[in-house]
Amino acid sequence: MNIALLLEMAAEAAPDRIALVCDGKRWTYSDLLAAARGAFAIIQDSGADYVALLDESSEAAVIAVFGAALAGVPYCPLNYRLPDADLAALLGRIAPALVIGDEERVTRIAQDQGHTILSREEFTLQTQETVPADDAREYDPGEGVAIQLFTSGTTAAPKAAILRHSNLLGYILGTVEFAGADEADAALVVVPPYHIAGISALLSSIYAQRRIVMLPSFSPEGWLALVQAEAVTNAFVVPTMLSRIIEAMDNGTTAEIASLRAIAYGGGKMPLEVIHKALERFPAAGFTNAYGLTETSSTVALLGPEDHRQALASSDSKIRARLTSLGKPIPTVEMEIRGDDGRVMPVGEAGEIYVRGEQVSGEYKEKSALDADGWFPTRDAGYMDEEGYLFLSGRADDVIVRGGENMSPGEIEDVLLTHPAIADACACAIPSVEWGEAVGIAVVTRDGHEAPHENELKDLVRQRLRSSRVPEKVAFVTELPYNEMGKLLRRKVKDVLAG
Structure with missing residues (x-):
């Protein structure tokens, strides 16, 4: 057809x-x-x-x-x-x-x-x-x-x-x-x-x-004006757009948004602070986190409105953590987490996300990336909890391998973002003579705050994670490089850290 x-x-x-x-x-x-x-x-x-x-x-x-x-x-x-x-x-x-x-x-x-x-x-x-x-x-x-x-x-x-x-x-x-x-x-x-x-x-x-x-x-003012003028009921935004919309509303931009009942987001990592503010700013809207790739014809996993509401209202840390998840695979898609040796990983253990289904192309003009059984390696790293919720830990290519130990940049970034003076953070691999690779970080200081001493950030990571995750190099930057869909361009951050 x-x-x-x-x-x-x-x-x-x-x-x-x-x-x-x-x-x-x-x-x-x-x-x-x-x-x-x-x-x-x-x-x-x-x-x-x-x-x-x-x-x-x-x-x-x-x-x-x-x-x-x-x-x-x-x-x-x-x-x-x-x-x-x-x-x-x-x-x-x-x-x-x-x-x-x-x-x-x-x-x-x-x-x-x-x-x-x-x-x-x-x-x-x-x-x-x-x-x-x-x-x-x-x-x-x-x-x-x-x-x-x-x-x-x-x-x-x-x-x-x-x-x-x-x-x-x-x-x-x-x-x-x-x-x-x-x-x-x-x-x-x-x-x-x-x-x-x-x-x-x-x-x-x-x-x-x-x-x-x-x-x-896109402009946040134009977006809000169209919601009002056309009585928009559904919208899809990337995290950077949603952040700018909330900022505009905080700065006095007004619009009638009662018609808006469904907001989907995706394309990049949604900061926990932003989704918390969005749930407050749009109390009548159901939020959906949609995870997908070009090669999968869009969405393969969803965190639906009820998941958002339950996570926000719960006192259980595991349920609240689902606000940072990608939800569960949609019914028409199969999903597995595989290790480097190709075996399916146990619940809670990270590996590469594989998907299979009719909507999954996994095909490039140059060649197909599907294996013999029709599974597509997404190159995204993640894990599933015991309830089947998918958590993303970055690109598989972004994993930092220090002395044979695999580290997720995402877990380091999440810790850094708990610091009140840090607005944005990126962790990536830097060359190390002793370990092969080590952790380097680039951080953006929040407006109105002084940049913390790099030792303060190292101590924060050491206290919350293992000492192997402590960054060897810290760079303070005015902003991190993102593409227009909100994806962090880690290769450009690596260039900054290399310099």
Whole structure:
């Protein structure tokens, strides 16, 4: 089946229902389907091997996803924040493509790669004016690649992750009820279009027939204003966004937020202080922590609203600790924690997280990462407690190996963040002649506080953890490097510590 079926079903069931609101313009489901079919004809005429988007979120992104699916061409949204040289290299890997968005930039950096280039406005207009002849319309059955996303490259060069129609439909059909949303329901989408969370938000909202409200460029004031103006009921944010929204509200930004009843978050580690404040600021909203990866077509584990409420209200330290967990695997996904030797780890012991299921692609253009039994190694390190809650301890590649002892950066960071003067912290491996690797930390001092002496931080870690976790090097920095989805770029911190 083709992912375009999701839009076709929605347009048939409720053709006049508003599907999308962007920059004040409203699109019905029938409007979007007609535009997607127009895009299908444009893509076919272009002879492109890919449909690329180099732009912020807009109606063009939605039309391009489904137009590419109908034409049987992979949709490949690109990170417009990349430097020109990196972006030109990615464009070269998908040439020839129909590139939608920043016409001037693509022409400047990749004019010799054979692309067809259309601005957002021109593409959107052409899709509405183009009506393919019924006798010439042969849509792709959806047996191949639907989406190609270049990974964020937080630890290495970007890989081309492949998501087939079957993977995406496995996720949507297994987790979303068709037409399950009321006509008044509205989902605020602010995640960049080149991230799997943005794509899955579009697909799931359309299948549920929930109105999509797009905020092309995030600001906390703009986010709050849209919640009020469109009576938004559902939203997805990354931790840095939620932190900025709360900060804006603390600083006097006001908005009517009573309609907001569900807030999902993911994409990076949520500081405990932020989620505590969020639960206070949005008392009527149910919070969900969604853990997933590009290679798994989005979410594979959820910490639901009831889990949040129970953890916040409990006096049991184990239950309260679940606020820092990723919840439990969703029913359609299998999950295991494996050690370095490949064996499944006992409850409470850390290892690498493996997942398996119909939605799990684990495939790259370069090669597949699935093992012989269909398991995908996420490269995330974590463990499960006795109730099946998953706790993340960082990337498997980030584990610090000191004298043969594996250490999680996360446990060291959590201790550092208990210091009243520390606003943010990162622990990572630094070279050691004696131990092979040792612990280095970079910390950000909270506004209004003096930086503590490095010995004070070392003593804090020594008291709470074993002496082997005590950092050998401490760097005070003004901020830590994150990507736009809130993922900490440890390789850049390592560069700072190396200096």
